Amino acid sequence: MKYYPTIGIECHVQLATKTKLFSEVDNDARHKEPNSCVSPVDYALPGMLPRLNGEAVRLAILAGRAMNCEINASSRFDRKHYFYPDSPKGYQITQFYHPIIGEGYVDLPSGGKVRIEHAHLEGDAGKLTHFDSYSLVDLNRVDTPLIEIVSMPDIHSAKDAHDYCKELWRLMIFAGVSYGDLYNGNMRFDVNVSLAPEGSNELGTRAEVKNLNSFRSVERAVEYEIKRQSKILDAGEKVIQETRGWSDATGETTGQRSKEEAKDYRYMPEPDIPPINLSEEFIATESAKLPLMPKDYREKFGEIIPHDTLEILLDYPQLMRKIAEVAGVLPEEFNSGHTQGRSAKPTVPSQTSSATPAIKLLSNLFASVLLAEEKSAEYLNDLPAGKQLGDLAEMNAKKELSSTATKEVFLRLFDPQMRNKDTRSIAKELGVIQENDLGALEKIVDAVLAKPETQKAQEDFRNGEEKVIGFLVGQVMKESHGKANPSSVQEILRKKLA
Amino acid sequence: MKIANKTVTATRLVKDALEKAKHFADYNIFTFLNEEGALKKAAEIDAKIARGEKVGRLAGVPYALKDNFLSPEGDTTASAHILEGCASPVTATAVEKLEAEGAIMIGRANLDAFAHGSSTENSYFGPTLNSHDKTRVAGGSSGGSAVAVALDIVEFATGTDTGGSIRQPASFNGVYGFKPTYGTISRYGVVAMASSLDCIGFFTKTPEDMDLLMSIAAGQDPKDMTTLPDYYNTNSKASPVHKIGIIKDFDNDVVDANIRNALKDKCELLKSKGYEIVELEMPTLKYALAAYYIIQPAEVASNLSRYDGVRYGFRSNDSSNLDGLYENTRNEGFMPENKRRIMIGNFVLSSGFYDAYFLKAAKARTLIIDEYNKAFSKCDFILTPVSPNPAFKLGEKVNDPVAMYLEDLMSVSLNLAGVPGLAIPAGETAEGLPIGLQLVGPRRSDKRLIEFAKEII
Numbered sequence: 001m002k003y004y005p006t007i008g009i010e011c012h013v014q015l016a017t018k019t020k021l022f023s024e025v026d027n028d029a030r031h032k033e034p035n036s037c038v039s040p041v042d043y044a045l046p047g048m049l050p051r052l053n054g055e056a057v058r059l060a061i062l063a064g065r066a067m068n069c070e071i072n073a074s075s076r077f078d079r080k081h082y083f084y085p086d087s088p089k090g091y092q093i094t095q096f097y098h099p100i101i102g103e104g105y106v107d108l109p110s111g112g113k114v115r116i117e118h119a120h121l122e123g124d125a126g127k128l129t130h131f132d133s134y135s136l137v138d139l140n141r142v143d144t145p146l147i148e149i150v151s152m153p154d155i156h157s158a159k160d161a162h163d164y165c166k167e168l169w170r171l172m173i174f175a176g177v178s179y180g181d182l183y184n185g186n187m188r189f190d191v192n193v194s195l196a197p198e199g200s201n202e203l204g205t206r207a208e209v210k211n212l213n214s215f216r217s218v219e220r221a222v223e224y225e226i227k228r229q230s231k232i233l234d235a236g237e238k239v240i241q242e243t244r245g246w247s248d249a250t251g252e253t254t255g256q257r258s259k260e261e262a263k264d265y266r267y268m269p270e271p272d273i274p275p276i277n278l279s280e281e282f283i284a285t286e287s288a289k290l291p292l293m294p295k296d297y298r299e300k301f302g303e304i305i306p307h308d309t310l311e312i313l314l315d316y317p318q319l320m321r322k323i324a325e326v327a328g329v330l331p332e333e334f335n336s337g338h339t340q341g342r343s344a345k346p347t348v349p350s351q352t353s354s355a356t357p358a359i360k361l362l363s364n365l366f367a368s369v370l371l372a373e374e375k376s377a378e379y380l381n382d383l384p385a386g387k388q389l390g391d392l393a394e395m396n397a398k399k400e401l402s403s404t405a406t407k408e409v410f411l412r413l414f415d416p417q418m419r420n421k422d423t424r425s426i427a428k429e430l431g432v433i434q435e436n437d438l439g440a441l442e443k444i445v446d447a448v449l450a451k452p453e454t455q456k457a458q459e460d461f462r463n464g465e466e467k468v469i470g471f472l473v474g475q476v477m478k479e480s481h482g483k484a485n486p487s488s489v490q491e492i493l494r495k496k497l498a
Numbered sequence: 499m500k501i502a503n504k505t506v507t508a509t510r511l512v513k514d515a516l517e518k519a520k521h522f523a524d525y526n527i528f529t530f531l532n533e534e535g536a537l538k539k540a541a542e543i544d545a546k547i548a549r550g551e552k553v554g555r556l557a558g559v560p561y562a563l564k565d566n567f568l569s570p571e572g573d574t575t576a577s578a579h580i581l582e583g584c585a586s587p588v589t590a591t592a593v594e595k596l597e598a599e600g601a602i603m604i605g606r607a608n609l610d611a612f613a614h615g616s617s618t619e620n621s622y623f624g625p626t627l628n629s630h631d632k633t634r635v636a637g638g639s640s641g642g643s644a645v646a647v648a649l650d651i652v653e654f655a656t657g658t659d660t661g662g663s664i665r666q667p668a669s670f671n672g673v674y675g676f677k678p679t680y681g682t683i684s685r686y687g688v689v690a691m692a693s694s695l696d697c698i699g700f701f702t703k704t705p706e707d708m709d710l711l712m713s714i715a716a717g718q719d720p721k722d723m724t725t726l727p728d729y730y731n732t733n734s735k736a737s738p739v740h741k742i743g744i745i746k747d748f749d750n751d752v753v754d755a756n757i758r759n760a761l762k763d764k765c766e767l768l769k770s771k772g773y774e775i776v777e778l779e780m781p782t783l784k785y786a787l788a789a790y791y792i793i794q795p796a797e798v799a800s801n802l803s804r805y806d807g808v809r810y811g812f813r814s815n816d817s818s819n820l821d822g823l824y825e826n827t828r829n830e831g832f833m834p835e836n837k838r839r840i841m842i843g844n845f846v847l848s849s850g851f852y853d854a855y856f857l858k859a860a861k862a863r864t865l866i867i868d869e870y871n872k873a874f875s876k877c878d879f880i881l882t883p884v885s886p887n888p889a890f891k892l893g894e895k896v897n898d899p900v901a902m903y904l905e906d907l908m909s910v911s912l913n914l915a916g917v918p919g920l921a922i923p924a925g926e927t928a929e930g931l932p933i934g935l936q937l938v939g940p941r942r943s944d945k946r947l948i949e950f951a952k953e954i955i
Contacts, residue, residue, distance in 0.1 A: 040587065040588055043809055044804040044809070045568075045586070045587075045588065045810070046568065046574065046576070046581065046584075046689040046690070046804070046805075047566075047567075047568045047574075047586075047588075047590065047685075047686065047687045047688050047689050047690060048588075048686075048687075049685065049686055049721060049722050049723065049724075050723070051720065051721060051723060052723065079800050081800060081803060081847075083803070083806060083824055085806075085808050085820070088804060088808075088809060089803060089804050090800075090802075090803020090804050090806065091800060091803055137808070264848050264849050265849075266799075266800075266844055266847035266848055266849075266852075267847070267852070268796055268797070268800055268847050268856070269860075271692075271693035271694035271724075271797060272693050272722075272723065272724065273723055274723055274724060
């Protein structure tokens with residue numbers, strides 16, 4: 001039988017705040033010793049009280065706006081109880097009854113739309129590492145601020161599930177609310193998959209695959225579940241509602257909690273944190289700090305940058321911001337860092353035709369030169385100044401730099417020692433500025449045409465042997481030590497030999 | 499209470515207090531005596547005075563710290579086995595403020611484990627005895643604190659009041675006990691019982707001392723999001739008091755005749771001083787105890803979840819796996835009353851019963867808040883008994899939880915409403931047991947309330 005899959009996705013996003021959600025301890029535990037980023041509040045010493053981090057609230061507002069969501073003026077925290085060593089308090093502080101982010105939607109690049117049911121703020125759990133006869137507890141991650149984004153069941157294919165997760169990731173990194181480092185678990189996905197007979201109005205029983213940490217594994221897990229559940233239904237059996245784990249190695253999901261009875265989390269309003277009440281004005285002010293989003297870039301640059309190039313670059317907010325800056329639509333500080341640069345109100349780029357060549361050039365250089373570089377990860381953290389790139393584009397447009405020279409100067413700009421130099425002097429040092437002075441070029445051409453070894457070629461060209469023009473251009477280039485602009489040379493040659 | 503820095507030294511005061519504490523050892527008041535630390539601090543203060551340096555408002559004043567306040571001096575046990583041997587790396591905000599003014603903690607005072615109880619009989623370290631009759635209970639949960647002040651061992655003691663835990667032991671021992679408006683004093687560093695009800699307060703021998711302590715301890719604390727901005731030291735103009743309300747609903751046989759008579763006497767006294775006595779009907783207060791014994795155990799169950807033997811405190815040796823570790827540690831580490839509240843609390847929060855119990859209790863709480871607001875539109879303060887009975891016999895109610903809970907009948911509604919209440923000594927019964935009355939005010943009327951107490955003496 002044919003089945004129609006329905007997929008809902010819950011996504012946990014770690015927020016890039018300086019400190020934890022409820023304590024003043026460093027929130028970035030990457031490369032830190034286990035249990036070194038933990039305060040008495042985090043490890044739940046008796047008598048400790050949570051202190052809500054305002055930065056997390058502000059980032060949640062941005063995240064919500066990035067997904068076109070309502071921001072609720074009043075929200076509240078609840079306690080979700082369970083016993084496990086990754087939860088020192090014996091409960092997680094979350095927003096069960098009144099989340100901060102309300103309904104919204106995410107547009108998929110393919111044109112689809114996934115509605116957001118809500119998203120809420122909560123604290124992350126610690127990390128356990130299991131050994132044969134013991135387990136180790138690392139509480140560094142305890143109460144790292146998370147937002148959990150809950151989608152409506154609007155997804156119906158593995159590909160859309162992949163695209164939705166990737167688009168969410170882009171929204172979060174463009175909004176600057178998360179580092180978006182999937183390898184370090186900055187975003188994790190729980191995927192609910194159910195199948196119903198084609199044409200049926202009712203949803204089937206769902207299985208939830210938890211803790212997926214890449215778009216590819218989301219896609220593969222959904223594909224696997226569709227196959228697995230189809231088989232079960234074809235055999236006339238019933239899908240069990242359960243939580244399943246995913247293995248990248250085997251490419252399979254396996255039942256995790258079949259033995260365990262349904263959990264009762266005994267939710268209770270968190271009495272230690274007063275409700276978050278946000279004024280309309282505050283929400284508006286914070287929302288206005290949302291930088292340009294992927295859809296803005298698609299709208300403004302979609303006609304200029306080829307589709308495939310644009311989709312590659314849309315994984316790198318810093319590159320898109322740099323292009324926008326050079327195109328004159330963003331102030332400089334938008335490029336200076338990850339969570340910085342939200343202070344200035346983004347201006348929607350008004351596309352001027354003069355900026356078009358620069359946008360084309362930079363997007364091409366970024367996509368095919370920078371990202372192909374071995375050191376690209378390093379380079380991406382420290383981009384050249386907008387002025388330097390702008391000058392590069394201008395010199396390229398004026399044909400002062402050949403395409404090869406442009407690439408060479410472009411890469412040279414990433415040398416930290418070049419930070420304070422202007423592009424022209426760098427190009428000069430490299431000796432790659434093209435000779436465009438037509439008078440001077442003409443003199444060189446004349447000199448070449450006077451040479452005995454070019455006489456035969458000149459004659460052949462006049463007799464209609466078109467291809468020898470290449471030889472002549474080469475001779476001129478040689479004479480100019482490579483600095484002549486080949487198309488100008490050809491133009492002059494054609495005139496002279498006509 | 500101010501130390502006479504000419505005639506007596508801090509060292510003398512602390513030595514006297516420690517001697518008295520030892521003299522009354524059979525009352526089982528302290529879980530820890532801070533001999534070394536207290537004498538060291540006293541010597542520092544004496545040296546300061548000798549050098550002519552400025553000292554705080556409580557310089558050299560010995561006090562008892564209820565053993566659910568965190569400080570590095572002595573283990574913070576909350577009189578619970580599961581926290582035995584737990585040294586704290588942090589200091590409660592309230593303790594910090596008192597010590598900054600020079601107060602000297604001479605010992606940690608006994609309480610019902612985790613402050614669960616009305617008699618201090620639920621302490622892992624055994625009950626504290628009543629200051630007036632050693633066959634009777636001290637009241638609770640702050641029994642040790644009340645008796646330490648009543649026996650004149652210390653000038654004051656700290657307490658916590660979730661449903662009457664300061665006011666009831668104060669009235670059982672004939673001292674002043676104050677539960678401030680919710681959020682007046684920071685809860686940071688105090689072992690939580692039921693977070694939305696817990697209040698930090700004091701035991702003293704006079705209203706003047708209470709006022710001084712409140713002016714020191716009150717104020718907003720960034721470490722406790724539920725604290726109020728300091729109104730205690732800023733509300734300048736107190737409007738004059740005219741009308742005192744009494745609650746008709748409490749004037750019945752449930753209340754001991756001695757206590758009813760004491761209340762009548764005080765009303766006569768107030769009338770003679772020109773105050774008007776207003777009779778109030780507050781019918782929703784009869785739901786207070788039921789609502790309290792749903793909300794409180796729910797928050798208790800939640801707050802006690804952290805005691806799992808994984809990170810600190812007692813851990814059972816008898817555990818071969820994770821569930822066993824939890825079960826055995828909590829089974830051996832908690833007192834029967836702790837377990838009772840954990841079970842009630844988890845029951846009322848469980849998914850099938852949340853609406854029927856917790857949510858309904860939360861609604862009742864709102865009605866009780868409204869009831870108090872209405873009452874305070876008719877009078878300035880309310881005068882009521884603290885508890886239906888004077889101190890009862892040791893062991894009398896320990897096996898009858900409901901009889902024990904009924905002790906809280908007149909005290910818990912204040913915690914649900916967040917309003918302040920001051921227990922005032924009001925004579926003795928024919929048997930010589932102290933009687934206490936409580937003066938109740940609207941939220942943030944704390945300073946006026948304490949000042950008005952002088953009128954009733």
